[in-house]
Amino acid sequence: MQNILVVEDDRELNEALCYALEKQEYHTSTAFSIQEAKETYQSFTGKEKLQLVIQDVNLPDGEGFAFCQWVKAQQDIPVLFLTARDLEEDVLKGYDLGAEDYITxxxxxxxxxxxxxxxxxxxxxxxPGEYDDGYLKIDWERAKVMVDQKACAVTPTEFRLLKVLAENQGRLLTYEILLEQLWDCDGQFVDKHTLAVNVNRLRRKLENTEHKYISNVYGMGYQWIG
Structure with missing residues (x-):
């Protein structure tokens, strides 16, 4: 799940952008100024990183060009300008700073x-086509799971759950996010109880005293710690 930072001081537009992005299964963070954008960027540490910045140019505490320049100095991250500033010199400046795109x-x-x-x-x-830590091996394309070099049978729902968790290593996935991901292809809703049952089944199939993969964050959701 890609992390996108939306830097837009118009709160209604910011909210609309985040809503549309999350419907496409992106994870969003918001900022309404350059200072907030810097603080939000710095909150991403370790394995969890931003993959895209969508930002305005006109911000309360300065021009968005300055933040683009700053964030590019921290990380080679794609930046997409979304702004009312449509002068040719502004568009060219955005591209000169390394923006991937400039939308007016x-x-x-x-x-x-x-x-x-x-x-x-x-x-x-x-x-990558597979997950392999020497004990647990998962072939994503063929939907095959091996535990300690032995085939491990999992249900389609368990496999979807396994894929979502493993592809978001270290990230807390809330119950709501997981339930959206596990909506049955035939339209049958997967509820919180069913989610817990599938998590427990996966734990029994994958884990032992030396190998732990799924952490339960009480009252919030689950996290892949493998």
């Missing part, structure tokens, strides 16, 4: 989402 308002949400999809295809390597 008003804009089409569908076009924006497609551009984001293409940015990720250009800038992120393909996910």
């Amino acid at each position: 308002k008003p804009f089409s949400m569908k076009v924006l989402l497609r551009k984001i999809e293409l940015i990720f295809k250009r800038t992120q390597p393909e996910q």
